Amino acid sequence: MDIFSDLIMGLSIAITPINLLYLLIGAVIGMIVGVIPGFGPSAGLAILLPMTFGMDPIGAIMMLAAIYYGAMYGGTITSILLNTPGESATVASTFDGFPLAKNGRAGPALVMQAVASFVGGTMGIILITLLAPMFAQVSRSFGPPEYFLLALMGMLTLIVMIGENWRLGIISALIGFALGTVGVDLETGQGRYTFGSAELIGGIYFIPIAIGLFGLGELFFAFYSGLHRTGTGGIVNYETEERFWPTRMDWISTRMTMVRHSILGFVVGVIPGAGATIASLMAYSTERSLSKHPENFGKGEMAGLVAPETANNAASSGAMIPLLTLGIPGSASTAVLLAAFVLWGLRPGPLFMEQNPELAWGLIASMYLGNMALLAISIFAIPLFVQIIKVPYRVLGPTVVVICALGTFSVNASFVELYIMFAAGIAGFFMRLYGFSPAALVLALVLGPLAEEALRQTLAISRGSFSIFIERPASLWIIVVTIVLVVFLPLLNRFGSKAETAKKSGI
Amino acid sequence: MRLAFLLVVLAGAIFYTYIAFVDLSFMTRSGRLGPGFFPRLVGVIAVLFIAWSVFDAMRDRDSTDAGGSNSAWSDAILLMALAVGYAVLLRLFGGFVATVIYLAVALAILNRRRHLQNGILAVAVPSGVYLLFDSLLNANMPPALFDMPF
Numbered sequence: 001m002d003i004f005s006d007l008i009m010g011l012s013i014a015i016t017p018i019n020l021l022y023l024l025i026g027a028v029i030g031m032i033v034g035v036i037p038g039f040g041p042s043a044g045l046a047i048l049l050p051m052t053f054g055m056d057p058i059g060a061i062m063m064l065a066a067i068y069y070g071a072m073y074g075g076t077i078t079s080i081l082l083n084t085p086g087e088s089a090t091v092a093s094t095f096d097g098f099p100l101a102k103n104g105r106a107g108p109a110l111v112m113q114a115v116a117s118f119v120g121g122t123m124g125i126i127l128i129t130l131l132a133p134m135f136a137q138v139s140r141s142f143g144p145p146e147y148f149l150l151a152l153m154g155m156l157t158l159i160v161m162i163g164e165n166w167r168l169g170i171i172s173a174l175i176g177f178a179l180g181t182v183g184v185d186l187e188t189g190q191g192r193y194t195f196g197s198a199e200l201i202g203g204i205y206f207i208p209i210a211i212g213l214f215g216l217g218e219l220f221f222a223f224y225s226g227l228h229r230t231g232t233g234g235i236v237n238y239e240t241e242e243r244f245w246p247t248r249m250d251w252i253s254t255r256m257t258m259v260r261h262s263i264l265g266f267v268v269g270v271i272p273g274a275g276a277t278i279a280s281l282m283a284y285s286t287e288r289s290l291s292k293h294p295e296n297f298g299k300g301e302m303a304g305l306v307a308p309e310t311a312n313n314a315a316s317s318g319a320m321i322p323l324l325t326l327g328i329p330g331s332a333s334t335a336v337l338l339a340a341f342v343l344w345g346l347r348p349g350p351l352f353m354e355q356n357p358e359l360a361w362g363l364i365a366s367m368y369l370g371n372m373a374l375l376a377i378s379i380f381a382i383p384l385f386v387q388i389i390k391v392p393y394r395v396l397g398p399t400v401v402v403i404c405a406l407g408t409f410s411v412n413a414s415f416v417e418l419y420i421m422f423a424a425g426i427a428g429f430f431m432r433l434y435g436f437s438p439a440a441l442v443l444a445l446v447l448g449p450l451a452e453e454a455l456r457q458t459l460a461i462s463r464g465s466f467s468i469f470i471e472r473p474a475s476l477w478i479i480v481v482t483i484v485l486v487v488f489l490p491l492l493n494r495f496g497s498k499a500e501t502a503k504k505s506g507i
Numbered sequence: 508m509r510l511a512f513l514l515v516v517l518a519g520a521i522f523y524t525y526i527a528f529v530d531l532s533f534m535t536r537s538g539r540l541g542p543g544f545f546p547r548l549v550g551v552i553a554v555l556f557i558a559w560s561v562f563d564a565m566r567d568r569d570s571t572d573a574g575g576s577n578s579a580w581s582d583a584i585l586l587m588a589l590a591v592g593y594a595v596l597l598r599l600f601g602g603f604v605a606t607v608i609y610l611a612v613a614l615a616i617l618n619r620r621r622h623l624q625n626g627i628l629a630v631a632v633p634s635g636v637y638l639l640f641d642s643l644l645n646a647n648m649p650p651a652l653f654d655m656p657f
Binding site for chain 1: 509512513516520526531535539540541544545546550552553556557559560578580582583585586590591593594598602610614617624632636639643644645646648649
């Protein structure tokens with residue numbers, strides 16, 4: 001397979017006026033979603049997924065992917081100007097982003113975060129281009145035992161990353177698995193937990209749960225946290241600054257920061273469950289330990305902003321690898337993206353790139369274009385996003401409820417799904433409040449049916465013997481990697497959390 | 508509140524596990540794993556973990572409860588009540604009319620003393636959403652249970 005001819009073919013598909021329009025719309029929506037505190041890419045994707053139904057699959061997937069990585073760009077604007085991260089992956093960007101803005105360097109900080117995001121995102125896509133076909137090649141030998149173990153790996157890594165609330169993470173995942181068992185059992189035709197309802201025969205649909213948990217649940221939690229009461233009075237006014245563009249020193253001092261954290265972010269992103277948040281915190285911590293002036297971190301050091309920004313964008317690209325080549329989402333956002341693929345009748349996995357080259361390479365090519373567009377948008381459209389930040393939450397809240405409700409209904413014209421969405425919203429609020437993990441629930445809802453089917457097939461092949469998992473070399477390797485990750489990831493998590501703790505205690 | 512939430516989850520898990528053991532068979536007639544295998548596994552583990560959390564929550568009852576202020580709770584519950592009301596309105600009056608009523612009420616409560624702004628939003632947002640879903644995307648909008656005279 002010639003990667004470059006595939007990429008050129010992908011570009012020829014992505015560069016059509018209508019696809020470029022979808023890409024731009026997705027990028028802008030992604031940035032808007034990122035700018036709104038409390039809403040991350042998962043919420044944006046879940047809420048907006050139903051709106052792509054009238055589109056052709058390539059355009060829809062390109063737009064959804066642009067929302068996904070666009071949210072990473074947008075989330076930092078509020079981190080810098082308001083000291084309020086748009087989502088968890090941009091928490092580390094507040095550490096030096098806001099001090100830079102307070103020191104009268106908001107303009108350079110905004111430009112550098114856009115450039116860092118662009119470099120991280122683009123490096124991530126270059127690595128996807130080179131590595132995705134290789135991953136697909138390796139995973140072609142995978143059968144049901146490997147798929148079961150991969151699903152298990154995805155869940156376990158996500159749960160260990162939850163940290164001290166790991167038990168609540170397991171309960172969240174088990175609720176997701178339980179919801180995934182509703183509907184007719186495909187092997188025997190027996191109904192499970194349908195209670196005579198015709199609407200539940202096909203199972204509990206993923207979209208209402210995702211929209212409820214991430215859309216409404218987050219919104220209720222934002223109201224509980226009082227976000228609708230806090231105004232935007234603390235926003236830094238960058239327009240009065242003398243100098244908008246970064247200095248030569250800013251570029252020179254951060255060029256290697258961008259390179260190293262692109263690679264680190266990508267690697268962390270590929271690991272299921274790790275994701276952009278941990279990548280950004282790790283990058284901040286690493287950059288501070290490598291810096292000649294660690295004492296400047298937390299006081300407005302440009303490298304302290306560039307490092308997490310590069311890493312979180314590279315991580316969001318990295319997370320596409322297991323999704324495209326294994327069909328295993330490593331995070332809630334990629335689980336929603338997987339749901340989008342499935343809705344379009346596509347099944348990501350080892351054969352996905354071979355069987356759907358136009359779509360796979362069109363998507364990859366569109367990510368190059370999307371990052372270029374986002375670079376321009378996030379520098380030149382800052383005034384627009386500042387206006388969006390100023391829209392009060394008390395007005396935004398009811399409007400989000402409307403979009404969630406009508407979006408859910410539009411999928412299958414089902415009132416039952418609408419009620420499920422509202423119920424999931426209320427449950428999502430309490431889950432968020434008491435330390436449960438909505439992301440683990442959604443991931444388990446997606447992976448549960450896959451894991452169950454794979455486990456039953458595996459035990460049918462092995463006539464009920466679990467030794468099949470250690471007899472097959474590929475399975476054994478996945479077990480070893482899972483054990484390493486389960487042991488290693490909490491250390492990474494602790495490393496990342498140290499940056500947050502150190503910042504909070506002013507060290 | 509945390510304990511109450513955990514007890515509700517525990518009750519759900521026990522019910523789920525009960526159905527798995529009573530209604531769903533563990534093995535099929537051909538000796539393969541049946542539809543009850545996975546639910547039983549999930550149910551039993553869930554009951555154990557939730558019971559453990561309930562026990563912990565009962566032990567640390569005073570220290571673990573989320574101590575949100577009354578206003579925090581009232582705001583979140585108000586928005587939830589408005590959302591549930593909206594679900595009922597959607598069933599009765601359909602997408603457009605229900606959205607106008609819901610936004611008019613919600614904004615009057617949440618965005619006080621800005622009558623003109625609220626009035627404009629209560630009409631403009633449903634119109635925009637209607638145009639987007641019904642005309643542009645050709646998507647389904649909830650139909651009204653009762654036909655409106657307009």
